[in-house]
Amino acid sequence: MRATPGTALSIRALLLVGTSVTLLAVLGAAAWLSYSGSEEEAQELFDARLATSARVLEVLVARQVAKATVAAPIVIALPGPLEATGHDAPGPLGHYYETKIAFQVRDGNGRVVVRSASAPDSPFAPLDAGFTTRPIGGQDWRVFTLHGGDAWVQVAERDDVRGELAEKLAFAAAAPLLAGIPLLLVLLSLVIRQGLTPLSALARQVAARRPGSVAPFTLARNPAEIAPLVEALNGLLARVRDALERERRFTADAAHELRTPLAALKVHGQNAARASTSAEREASLQRMLQGLERTIHLAEQMLAYSRAAAPGDASRLERVAMAPLLREALEGIQPRVQERRCTVEIAVDSAAAESAVNGDRQKLLSLVTNLIDNAVRYSPEAGRVAVALRREGDTAVLSVSDDGPGIPSELRERVFESYYRIPGTAGAGGGLGLAIVREIAEAHGARVAIEDGPGGRGTRLIVWFPLA
Amino acid sequence: MRILLVEDDVLLGAGIRDALDRSRRTVEWVTDGRQAQAALRGSEFDLVLLDLGLPGMDGIEVLRSLRAGGGRTPVLVLSARDTPPQRVLGLDAGADDYLVKPFDVDELLARVRALERRGRGAAVNVIEHGPLRLDPASHSVTCEGRPVTLQRREYMLLETLLQSAGQVLSRAQLEETLYGWDGGTESNSLDVHIHHLRRKLYPEVIRTVRGVGFVIDPDPPANAD
Numbered sequence: 001m002r003a004t005p006g007t008a009l010s011i012r013a014l015l016l017v018g019t020s021v022t023l024l025a026v027l028g029a030a031a032w033l034s035y036s037g038s039e040e041e042a043q044e045l046f047d048a049r050l051a052t053s054a055r056v057l058e059v060l061v062a063r064q065v066a067k068a069t070v071a072a073p074i075v076i077a078l079p080g081p082l083e084a085t086g087h088d089a090p091g092p093l094g095h096y097y098e099t100k101i102a103f104q105v106r107d108g109n110g111r112v113v114v115r116s117a118s119a120p121d122s123p124f125a126p127l128d129a130g131f132t133t134r135p136i137g138g139q140d141w142r143v144f145t146l147h148g149g150d151a152w153v154q155v156a157e158r159d160d161v162r163g164e165l166a167e168k169l170a171f172a173a174a175a176p177l178l179a180g181i182p183l184l185l186v187l188l189s190l191v192i193r194q195g196l197t198p199l200s201a202l203a204r205q206v207a208a209r210r211p212g213s214v215a216p217f218t219l220a221r222n223p224a225e226i227a228p229l230v231e232a233l234n235g236l237l238a239r240v241r242d243a244l245e246r247e248r249r250f251t252a253d254a255a256h257e258l259r260t261p262l263a264a265l266k267v268h269g270q271n272a273a274r275a276s277t278s279a280e281r282e283a284s285l286q287r288m289l290q291g292l293e294r295t296i297h298l299a300e301q302m303l304a305y306s307r308a309a310a311p312g313d314a315s316r317l318e319r320v321a322m323a324p325l326l327r328e329a330l331e332g333i334q335p336r337v338q339e340r341r342c343t344v345e346i347a348v349d350s351a352a353a354e355s356a357v358n359g360d361r362q363k364l365l366s367l368v369t370n371l372i373d374n375a376v377r378y379s380p381e382a383g384r385v386a387v388a389l390r391r392e393g394d395t396a397v398l399s400v401s402d403d404g405p406g407i408p409s410e411l412r413e414r415v416f417e418s419y420y421r422i423p424g425t426a427g428a429g430g431g432l433g434l435a436i437v438r439e440i441a442e443a444h445g446a447r448v449a450i451e452d453g454p455g456g457r458g459t460r461l462i463v464w465f466p467l468a
Numbered sequence: 469m470r471i472l473l474v475e476d477d478v479l480l481g482a483g484i485r486d487a488l489d490r491s492r493r494t495v496e497w498v499t500d501g502r503q504a505q506a507a508l509r510g511s512e513f514d515l516v517l518l519d520l521g522l523p524g525m526d527g528i529e530v531l532r533s534l535r536a537g538g539g540r541t542p543v544l545v546l547s548a549r550d551t552p553p554q555r556v557l558g559l560d561a562g563a564d565d566y567l568v569k570p571f572d573v574d575e576l577l578a579r580v581r582a583l584e585r586r587g588r589g590a591a592v593n594v595i596e597h598g599p600l601r602l603d604p605a606s607h608s609v610t611c612e613g614r615p616v617t618l619q620r621r622e623y624m625l626l627e628t629l630l631q632s633a634g635q636v637l638s639r640a641q642l643e644e645t646l647y648g649w650d651g652g653t654e655s656n657s658l659d660v661h662i663h664h665l666r667r668k669l670y671p672e673v674i675r676t677v678r679g680v681g682f683v684i685d686p687d688p689p690a691n692a693d
Binding site for chain 2: 260265
């Protein structure tokens with residue numbers, strides 16, 4: 001069991017979140033740049049205006065009152081209603097914001113002589129010419145101090161008024177874009193949904209598939225992002241189709257190949273059941289047992305072939321020493337060797353004694369067993385089978401020779417086909433032995449060939465294995 | 469009744485041969501297509517049981533060449549080829565019947581009887597001839613309703629002669645039907661079987677045609693009393 005990977009964030013959510021974050025960041029940066037740019041400009045503009053106001057006051061007021069003796073500072077009041085409005089709209093009397101602007105005119109001794117109603121009695125700031133920012137009554141004020149003649153003029157403006165302008169400019173720049181974000185997200189969502197429809201169409205097709213259906217998938221719209229997936233899926237389906245076809249053919253062939261042995265079993269079984277003498281029954285039962293042996297062998301060979309043709313399991317690969325495998329294979333078929341009174345000789349070249357092949361031990365054993373068994377089956381009674389292992393460079397060469405009837409050269413390719421039997425040899429085997437040999441050899445990168453036996457008689461089967 | 473069995477599988481062929489042999493039929497068995505063709509050219513058979521997947525020459529070819537040469541012997545195909553197109557091919561090539569392996573022996577024998585019956589133009593198996601009644605399905609013979617126990621060869625001889633009633637069959641023909649190619653009979657054994665039949669049934673049942681052979685006359689005696 002493998003752990004199922006966690007469900008990843010959906011593409012749509014990813015795109016929407018990504019787009020939103022990017023948009024907000026860009027807008028934020030734009031607003032900030034606009035704010036800081038506007039604020040700077042506003043400071044300069046306001047400072048210039050503050051200075052101009054101070055200069056006007058100095059000319060119009062300071063010079064008149066500098067020498068005057070006043071008991072209490074003259075307060076220039078704002079019209080009452082103006083102070084009460086408390087909002088931003090300009091009116092016939094002036095503007096509410098005038099409450100946020102103040103001035104003081106002080107004499108040479110620093111005493112406040114004239115001030116606006118919004119200014120305190122006490123001095124704004126020390127008498128140093130120029131701009132300064134000071135906290136007055138809990139608010140930051142921007143103060144400009146001008147020294148003309150004997151008088152000092154100080155003009156002040158609440159700092160937050162200036163900030164407000166910059167904020168409003170920045171907001172005005174960002175607001176339409178900000179309002180556009182939800183609309184953009186909705187549109188984006190629709191576009192993404194539209195863009196992903198081929199994917200959901202593909203998902204529906206895959207979900208609706210029956211297990212045996214291997215026709216390729218086709219999409220009405222096949223965008224470049226999804227085309228590789230469809231192509232890969234169809235490639236997989238093609239391989240599945242080949243495997244299924246192979247299975248189907250194997251099953252059909254197996255059903256066909258079993259018909260004759262089963263027919264023989266049934267005939268002898270029925271003959272035994274209907275026999276009128278015990279000698280007849282005995283003869284029929286004997287033949288039925290022979291038929292059973294043959295059917296069992298055929299079923300085993302079918303399984304072996306099915307396994308040989310199945311894709312290999314990499315975890316079963318190991319170094320397999322060849323010489324012991326030959327002896328093990330011969331051990332396994334000893335009953336048939338004795339039954340046919342065959343002589344099987346194994347000769348291992350000293351250079352090949354230690355040779356090993358990288359592979360699946362069970363399959364290699366099956367290959368060797370089938371090679372020797374095939375030779376024993378198709379050689380005459382009391383025949384001789386020679387098994388030889390030698391080394392040629394980096395290959396191990398296994399040859400199995402018999403003194404049987406031989407295989408005509410035009411049939412030497414066909415005998416490797418499954419269920420192929422040389423005409424006239426029915427009953428000797430299932431026609432799968434050499435097919436198993438070839439399947440396993442190919443899976444191990446080995447080559448198989450058929451030659452004449454020693455002295456031009458019989459058959460020699462040769463397998464070249466790449467050494468481990 | 470002489471049957472040619474063409475089957476390359478040794479074990480199955482032996483089983484079919486046993487079954488036919490035990491139902492008192494003479495079986496000649498060949499294992500390849502060319503031998504089958506040669507056998508069909510060389511001798512007369514009442515029926516051919518033909519496998520299709522044969523070495524040498526495919527069964528379909530054997531069948532076509534038999535029909536092309538005017539051979540009318542009934543042919544029952546026994547094959548592992550089971551698809552409808554394959555059966556159609558077999559029947560169209562001239563087979564009279566088609567049985568797919570594995571088959572039931574009783575069904576095989578019933579079809580064999582049906583083909584034999586059709587071969588002599590009868591609709592029922594049982595052959596009645598005067599007081600004689602022969603049932604090929606059970607190999608039973610009665611004479612005037614009384615069961616008669618016949619030896620294997622006696623039965624085969626009677627069946628052969630009854631199937632060709634009115635037709636004189638030569639000594640050689642009868643011997644081939646009774647013993648097949650293997651022969652190996654003493655020269656007088658046919659006479660011994662005929663003698664036994666005359667004794668167990670009634671003397672006039674088989675007439676000897678000197679120098680030619682034997683015949684069961686088509687007009688049987690009414691009732692031999």
